[in-house]
Each structure stands twice: as structure tokens, then as C-alpha cells.
Amino acid sequence: xxxxxxxxxxxxxxxxxxxxxxxxxxxxxxxxxxxxxxxxxxxxxxxxxxxxxxxxxxxxxxxxxxxxxxxxxxxxxxxxxxxxxxxxxxxxxxxxxxxxxxxxxxxxxxxxxxxxxxxxxxxxxxxxxxxxxxxxxxxxxxxxxxxxxxxxxxxxxxxxxxxxxxxxxxxxxxxxxxxxxxxxxxxxxxxxxxxxxxxxxxxxxxxxxxxxxxxxxxxxxxxxxxxxxxxxxxxxxxxxxxxxxxxxxxxxxxxxxxxxxxxxxxxxxxxxxxxxxxxxxxxxxxxxxxxxxxxxxxxxxxxxxxxxxxxxxxxxxxxxxxxxxxxxxxxxxxxxxxxxxxxxxxxxxxxxxxxxxxxxxxx
Numbered sequence: 001x002x003x004x005x006x007x008x009x010x011x012x013x014x015x016x017x018x019x020x021x022x023x024x025x026x027x028x029x030x031x032x033x034x035x036x037x038x039x040x041x042x043x044x045x046x047x048x049x050x051x052x053x054x055x056x057x058x059x060x061x062x063x064x065x066x067x068x069x070x071x072x073x074x075x076x077x078x079x080x081x082x083x084x085x086x087x088x089x090x091x092x093x094x095x096x097x098x099x100x101x102x103x104x105x106x107x108x109x110x111x112x113x114x115x116x117x118x119x120x121x122x123x124x125x126x127x128x129x130x131x132x133x134x135x136x137x138x139x140x141x142x143x144x145x146x147x148x149x150x151x152x153x154x155x156x157x158x159x160x161x162x163x164x165x166x167x168x169x170x171x172x173x174x175x176x177x178x179x180x181x182x183x184x185x186x187x188x189x190x191x192x193x194x195x196x197x198x199x200x201x202x203x204x205x206x207x208x209x210x211x212x213x214x215x216x217x218x219x220x221x222x223x224x225x226x227x228x229x230x231x232x233x234x235x236x237x238x239x240x241x242x243x244x245x246x247x248x249x250x251x252x253x254x255x256x257x258x259x260x261x262x263x264x265x266x267x268x269x270x271x272x273x274x275x276x277x278x279x280x281x282x283x284x285x286x287x288x289x290x291x292x293x294x295x296x297x298x299x300x301x302x303x304x305x306x307x308x309x310x311x312x313x314x315x316x317x318x319x320x321x322x323x324x325x326x327x328x329x330x331x332x333x334x335x336x337x338x339x340x341x342x343x344x345x346x347x348x349x350x351x352x353x354x355x356x357x358x359x360x361x362x363x
Contacts, residue, residue, distance in 0.1 A: 001261065001321070002055065002253060003028050005269040011277070016045045023323040024055065039063045046072045053230060053276045054252050057084045058132070075178070075229040075276045076251045083226050084251045087159050088130040094246055097225045099218060101246050102237070103162040106130070110148040116160045126161040127151045139195065164245060166237035170204055171256035172219035175231050175271040175281055182223060183271065183284045184216040185264060190235065190256050196330070197255045199351070200293040202263055202286060205343060207238075215244050222249070231272040233257060255295070255332075260284070262319040262337040263291025288339035292346045294354040296334040298327040304334075304357045311336075311353045318353050 017025040025031045034041040051073040064078035083090040129138040142148045169190045176182040186203035219234040233254035235247040257268035266282025322334035338350040355361035
């Protein structure tokens, strides 16, 4: 999708991919198959590149610093990206700059988890491995000291956080360029199912204007303080007492911004490309009153393409985006976008299409 946004600008992409089956590897012209964790592979790949950017946060921080030392622009840079790579580093930095977060600290063992619980309101407590988690992986909600043993078996640092009493999850998406220009998209509601994003509603319904502005300003402030270049997604909890707390950061185009492909004047992907190349950023305003994105997850129905006939005939305004991935249960294989003036209608259309493509709806 990032490649797609660069085509009208005549931008040539070079891709480092794990396998030829990866989504971008199916469309980018110049593909190198290799391991992003190997520094020699990264250095060889970076030769001839004007700038490096990412579709995930997992490239080792020290390797990115080595590329910068070689004179290769890396955007976002390693000093910014480490805050999306390491949850402990992120929490410490957000504390230092005064950004509201859930109560938290690094814990050593299950007994330390129990102590953390006693320092607050008791169990349940949320435990996260500081690196490597994604789509609910590396995250546990534990109700006792006995349940707290599992996260420590990986042998990596564990972050404990209070289980926030929240009304809903929100996301503030912003984009920032190297010279400091920045734009903010409308704050969205993000609905999760089993730790995986299911539905995004743009803008977040019934969100107080002052709270929405506070969330946008918070995201822009984080982007500036961390010197982020490119797209930044700030995942938020809206609490019952009227606050917003930062849950996670992502420094790349993000699932909570996929609605922008059809619902905004300039998509998150187009603005990420512009920012990485230090081009003027595009207008982030929405095109319609409401836009809804629903993820298409793999189920027991492998041939989703035969469902196009029904979905497209039923809703000519529907926008389907498939990723070219093999269908596996629970795997994100695509998403649909719908838009319009009636939120209930827009939600129903998106959920019907995603369910039909998955095979959970058959009429």
C-alpha cells in the first residue's frame, strides 16, 4: 500500500523482504530476499538507496545506527524508532515528557508482579514483553501471581501495567517531516477482538471536541519530542473519568489509519512517503462524514475472491483491499472501507462485506 501511494509520484522502491510471498514483494519491482536482522544484508541492501523506511519496527536498533553511520538516511531514525521497539524505553520517555500513561514499571519475577499489583488496586495486571509483541502477542492479562509466570519464560524484560478501566480505545494518527511540518488525522475509535483490531470508525463517534483536540495535540507533541519522521500512530485509552492515556506507539503506516486510503484527502501511506522524502505533506481531512474500516480475517473459507461478485454488486461504493496473503484462521488478509453520512449504514455495509469475504456471512 505504501508502494501504491508512490506510483503516481514516480518513486522507485527497493524492498528487503523475508520471502517472495510477502505482500509488498508481489508488487515492488526490485526485491531483495534476506534477513533484516543481519547487518551485512542490510548494508548490501542499502547501497544506492536515497532513504530507508519500514513496515514494521523489528530491525535491530544498533543495525540502524550502523546504517546512519554509513551515511544512509533512516526515517524514522533509530533514536525515534526505539520508542516503538521497546515498551520500557517508551514508557520512560513518555513519563519524562509528561505524557499521561497507565501506571507501570519493569518487573523482575512473579513476586514482583504481585508487589506491583499491591501498589495499586490489585489484580488483574497487564504484563507485556518489552520487545516483539504485535496483535495481542506478548501481552497477558493475569489475575494472580501463579498466572504471572508465563511471560518470564521467554527470558526478556517484562513490563507490568495497570489494567485501565476504559470506555473505548482510540487512535491519533499524525505525520511529521524532517523539517518539522506535521499534520493530524481525525481521532478514530479502534475496536479490538481477541487483541486484534477489528473495526475502525473515523472520526470517533461522540468524542468530546476538547478531548479529541487533546489527543491530537498529544500525538503531535510526541512526534516532535521523539523526532519522528513519517507516520506515527498513538494508540489511546479513553478512561471513564474523561482522560486519554497512551497505550502503544507505532512509527509506520498503521491499521488504525487504513481508513484514510478512501476516506481522507491524502492517505496515511501517501503522507508517510511524502514525509520520508521531505516533500510537503498532503491534506489529512476526511472526504466523508463517516468512514469505517473493518479487517478481513482469514477463516475456513479460502477462496475469498469468489465473494467479490456478491460484495461489489451489493455495495458499488465498497472499497476492498486484499493483501495477497495465504488465508489462515485469524490472519489479517485484507480490509474493507465504506463511507457515507449515516454511521449505522456505513458500519453495517463494512461488517457485512468483511464477514462475507471471510465466509461467516453467506447471504
